[in-house]
Amino acid sequence: xxxxxxxxxxSQGARRxxxxxxxxxxxxxxxxxxxxxxxxxxxxxxxxxIAAGGVGPEIFEEAAQRTVAxxxxxxxxxxxxxxxxxxxxxxxxxxALLDAAREADMIVVGSRGLGGFTGLLLGxxxxxxxxxxxxxxxxxxxxx
Numbered sequence: 001x002x003x004x005x006x007x008x009x010x011s012q013g014a015r016r017x018x019x020x021x022x023x024x025x026x027x028x029x030x031x032x033x034x035x036x037x038x039x040x041x042x043x044x045x046x047x048x049x050i051a052a053g054g055v056g057p058e059i060f061e062e063a064a065q066r067t068v069a070x071x072x073x074x075x076x077x078x079x080x081x082x083x084x085x086x087x088x089x090x091x092x093x094x095x096a097l098l099d100a101a102r103e104a105d106m107i108v109v110g111s112r113g114l115g116g117f118t119g120l121l122l123g124x125x126x127x128x129x130x131x132x133x134x135x136x137x138x139x140x141x142x143x144x
Contacts, residue, residue: 001082002030005101006108007093007125009036010067013110017140018075021108024138030105031082034072037089037096038064057090064088094128104135112142 006021008014018034025032040057068086077084089096101107109126130137 002028002106003033003104004028004030004106004108005033005035005097005104007035007037007097007110007129008068008071009093009110009125010071011110011112013112013140013142015071015074015110016142017108017110017138018071020138020140022075022077022080024106024108025080025082028105029081032077032080032084033100033104034068034084034086035089035097035100036064036068036071036087037091037093039092040090061088061090093125094132097125097129098132101133101135106136106138107133108138108140110142111139 002025004021004025006018008018021032024030038060040060065088068088072084072086087096087100089100097107097109107129109129111126126137126139130139
């Protein structure tokens, strides 16, 4: 059975990547795996004050789960022949995608996500995935 892995982060680019991956999964009769990775910040900036600690990882895990639910809720996935498997992973996004795609036929990512490097043509995650993947990578442009 074909397996397509798609990375989402809550951005419009990730939503477009998911839409494309859903369409491709329908065509290929493939199983779709949605991956969202999150990193717990060492400290949270509040104005000009850095407040360390006091917030457990469960807060970030819950936010990540909501992100996945929101993105999946915004895309019509009802006609997928094999359904959707979703993973919320604590760790670096590129590595989480590469790990999930070890047995995949394809990885799909948006070209730009929620990262802070707005001048880059490709985001750092899409660039890392494209360089290190062992299967074909489809990078969906940020603008149609």
